[in-house]
Amino acid sequence: SQELEQSPQSLIVQEGKNLTINCTSSKTLYGLYWYKQKYGEGLIFLMMLQKGGEEKSHEKITAKLDEKKQQSSLHITASQPSHAGIYLCGADSIAGGTSYGKLTFGQGTILTVHP
């Protein structure tokens, strides 16, 4: 089965600083999702990456998928307190060539941004 490892497990930064969260897979990624979660709430979709070398940005958040499709990074520029939360990467679980939409998740990265 596919495993996703996120690093770091937690991150504390000062407002205005840049930061990067990594997500590494034991197998080739066919669909990589980034979600944000406030504690005790549901997941908010951020971005999805499918192609090797793909990069997407939304406001101050940029996500990349490496050429080999086994690692993704999430970069936040000029962090703000509103960026605080848990960031989770998820990947499509492929069985027999079909996804069925089942996602395998990393353990999450807890981000704290101090004003």
Next chain:
Amino acid sequence: DGGITQSPKYLFRKEGQNVTLSCEQNLNHDAMYWYRQDPGQGLRLIYYSQIVNDFQKGDIAEGYSVSREKKESFPLTVTSAQKNPTAFYLCASRQGAKQYFGPGTRLTVT
């Protein structure tokens, strides 16, 4: 408003009792999913359904049951056979590549 609703937000039960968590969506999505989240861990898939009247076990289905009698509803029953039922439960639905999540239900069993 379109979206996924889960109720209740907090649920408390005594050990040995079955409990059913509600999940409703008005997005007209065919596929629906149930995940469990424990502290320090990512989400783990319990059950999923690609279409009405059909569902499949996920990675941790033991002690859980589901039904899919209507497209918009996918209730999850946590049975007394589930050894560690206290957790945060998230329901999701999917259309195409994007998966949408509900607000979650925190279940505490004592």
